[in-house]
Amino acid sequence: MTALEAPVEIGGVTVPNRLYRAPVLECAGTGDEAAVDALVDELEPTTESGVGLVFQGASVVTETGGFAAPNMTRMHDPEFVARLERLTDAVHAHEGKIFVQLAHGGLRSLSLWHGEYRERYPDRRQLAVSRPPRALRLLDRAGILSLKPHVLSTEEVYDLAEKFGRSAGYAVDAGYDGIHLSAANMGIIQQFLSPYYNRRDDEFGDGVRFLEVVHDAVRDHAGDVPLLTKVPVETDSPPFVRRRISRLSGLDTAQRLDRIGYDALVPVEVSVFWDMSIIRGAFPDRAWAAADLQSAYETAFGGPVRARAVELLNRLQARQFDRDPGWNADFCRRVRRRVDVPVLLEGGLRARADCDRYLGDDGDPPAADMVGMARPFYAEPRLGARLLEGHDALCASCNNCTVPQVAGEPGRCRTPSVVRAQARLAEKDAYERDTGAGSGSESEQ
Known part of the structure; x- marks a missing residue:
């Protein structure tokens, strides 16, 4: 048995192997059976393929606001969450485990940047940890963003933490095996942790305090x-950002979270902004050029000029960020040396050999206790069967799956060569599970 195939325990729950589907936008919607259907359709094939742990992507804990992209799922309503038992039952039927990632966009919410949303809800404000940074205020004055912050009082911070706790309780009642906090990608938890956003003068000026209160509420x-929870360091921020979470601060945060009682950590290197540091990879030229999406982009970004400006910025950023597989591995390894709980690695993994390497099969000290992929499952929902047999993911990190999500489109592979390769593999029954543990690391690319 390789390290990837070995079970691992997280907070008393045994996960059957060390491969996980990392949190990624499903754009499933919320509140009705269609949303449940969409989540089952997306996540059941993955766990059926042998992936030990699947994460339902960022799901918002409040009744209004908090969406960072259209068609996200809310977890605030116990009646709706109870219907998600159909999803957890489907995962458990294949002997997998499912955690839900709880989130709130804070300043990154739709009311900041989404043109149609702003028109529909002109009075919506973004929850803010402190007065927004100067860069965002300048973009607001230039008309690029619509900044309407509501700085949370101390009492409101406690209330928000309670909402995370209540949503966690609803999820566990519906059969979810665990809770994951979205503490990166410019969400509100990262904003509490970041000195770029957090200049409070109350107890929550220490951002870890918010995670402590959320822990207690859960x-x-x-x-x-x-x-x-994710543990961010803001090492990929633009040079002009002076106040940021350093690696040293991130290591301290990880140790404190271990002492508070978190059962596993996901160290990530990010920016203070919602930019290409989140996904990395190639510029998604096919997605930006898609004729059927032009109107949707213009609606989302508030017109053709703004849409083209975002496209240009996307093109420039695609050249900036390192695409090495497992780009969070160094920080993960440092965290793992200092904590006593499992450490999860994600970020650019595509090859089985890299999974084995970071789990320590090649003799190196392990960087992590589990390895995860996200976008590759858009191309191959049943990817687990091939990975566990020793093959590589088809995903080309082209990002053509991600840009359409700003218009509420579900995540799916839009690269013809990859789609054709996936179809050929399916015809050969390559996604049928073989519990006889094959070996090798042949690439299908």
Whole structure:
């Protein structure tokens, strides 16, 4: 048995192997059976293929606001969340585990940047940790963003933490095996942790304090369910950003979260902004050029000029960020040396050999206890069967799956060569599980 195939325990829950589907936007919608259907259709094939742990992507804990992209899922309504038992049952039927990632966009919410949303809800404000940074204020004055911050009082911060706890309780009642907090990608938890955003003068001026209160709220509502969180460092921020989460600060945060009682950590290197540091890879030229999406882009970004400006910025950023597989591995390894809980690695992994390497099969000290992929599952929902047999993902990191999501499109592969390769593999039954543990690292690319 390789390290990838070995079970691992997170907070008392045994995951059957060390491969996970990382949180990624499903754009499934919320509140009705169609949303449940969409989540089952997306996540059941992955766990059926042998992936040990699947994460339902960022799901918002408040009744209004908080969406960072259209058609996200909300977890605030116990009646709707109870219907998601159909999803958790489907995962458990294949002996997999499912955690839900709880989130809130804070300043990154739709009311900041989405043109149609701003027109529909002109009075919506973004929850803010402190007065927004100067860069965002300048973009607001230039008319590029619509900045309407509501700075949370101390009481409101406690109330927000309670919403995370209540949503966690609803999820556990519906059969979810664990809770994951979205503490990166410019969401509100990263904003609490970041000195770029957090200049509070109350107890929450220490951003880890917010994660401590959320931890306590989750324990109150969901008991001893496994609880993990991302641990961001803002090393990929633009040079003009002077106040940021350093690696040293990130390591300190990880150690404190271990002491508070978090059951696993996901260290990530990010920016203070929502930019290409999140996804990296090639400029998604096919997605930007798609004729059927031009109107949707213009609607989302507030007109053709703004849409072209975002496209240009996307093109420039695509050249900036390192695309090495496992780009968070160095930070993960440093965290793993200092904590006693499992560390999860994600970010650009595509090859089985890299998964084995970071889990320590090649003799190196392991960087992580689990390895995850996200976008590759858009191209191959049943990718787990091939990875566990020793093959590589088809995903070319072209990002043509991601840009359409700003218009509410579901994540799917839009690169013809990859789609054709996936179809050929499916015809050869390459996605049928073979529990006889094949070996080798042949690439299908």
